Amino acid sequence: MESSDRHRRILAELRARQRVEISGVAAELGCSAMTIRRDLDALAELGAVKRVRGGAVSMLTGEETPYAARTHLAAAGKRAIAEIATSMIEEGETVIVDSGTTAFEVALRLVGHRGTVMPLSMHAAVALGQGPHLKLIMPGGEVRHGEQTLIGPLAEHAFTQLRFDTMVLSCCGLDPRHGLTAHDLTDASVKRAAAAASRRVIAVADATKLGKVAFARICPLGQVSLLVTDAPADDPAVVELTTAGLTVRSAGQKHPEPEKRPEPEERPEPEDA
Secondary structure, eight states, rough: OOHEEEHHHHHHHHHHHHHEHHHHHHOOOOOHHHHHHHHHHHHHHHTEEEETEEEEEEOTTTTHHHHHHHHTTTHHHHHHHHHHHTSSSSSTOEEOOOSSHHHHHHHHTTTSSEEEHHHEHHHHHHTTTHHHHHHOOOOOOOOTTTHHHEEEEEHHHHHHOOOOOEEEEEEEEETTTEEESSOOOHHHHHHHHHHEEEEEEEOOOGGGGGTTOOOOEEEEGGGEEEHHHHHHTTTTTHHHHHTTTOOOEETTTOOOOOOOOOOOOOOOOOOOO
């Protein structure tokens, strides 16, 4: 089991019980106590847990995991999602890149593109600022501590004046009944305004977000053009979303390898007469 998967399981246990013991987690995950100690130390450095004798207690408030901790969760899946989402953005487009760790992976891949981009977080802004052919536009607003997202009426006002080809939208939860949701009200409000100002919305969400509902509603499924996720196409949550009418592109779906043509046999060169 990869460290990111262990971290996700540990955080899930902490949400349920507020405290975990090294021996219990090691037995449950089938790994050594030393491995779990290292995992807890890493999560403590990210601010997600506090180490105590024999284990750790949760430092999470509500259901939102700190940004630094989320960068280590489902990392491979987020990269795969970002590869697909970025491939759908044409050169020259005007694009909004949302806050969040999956959207940040998209921002990293847009650095080499040509176009106009408005990021909704300082993390993405710093990355996109390195793009030699990108026009970077900032929405303004207040910077939310920890998340480094841009929030408030100044940020929302930008979307009353501008229109975009594509928004890459991240969320904390996504289900057919409640649509896309986020943990923070002010963050959800900016996302909602940005989505309304975009011709199409590409939602990016790893498998842990599917079927979940967070505190603040962003938008209904009908406002989303496409969802890119790392969950396979036969995952029950994906099937439920597609049945509800959402188009889903799965980064976890295996595609058949193209048939290889046999190499032509080499023929000896004719000798000069």
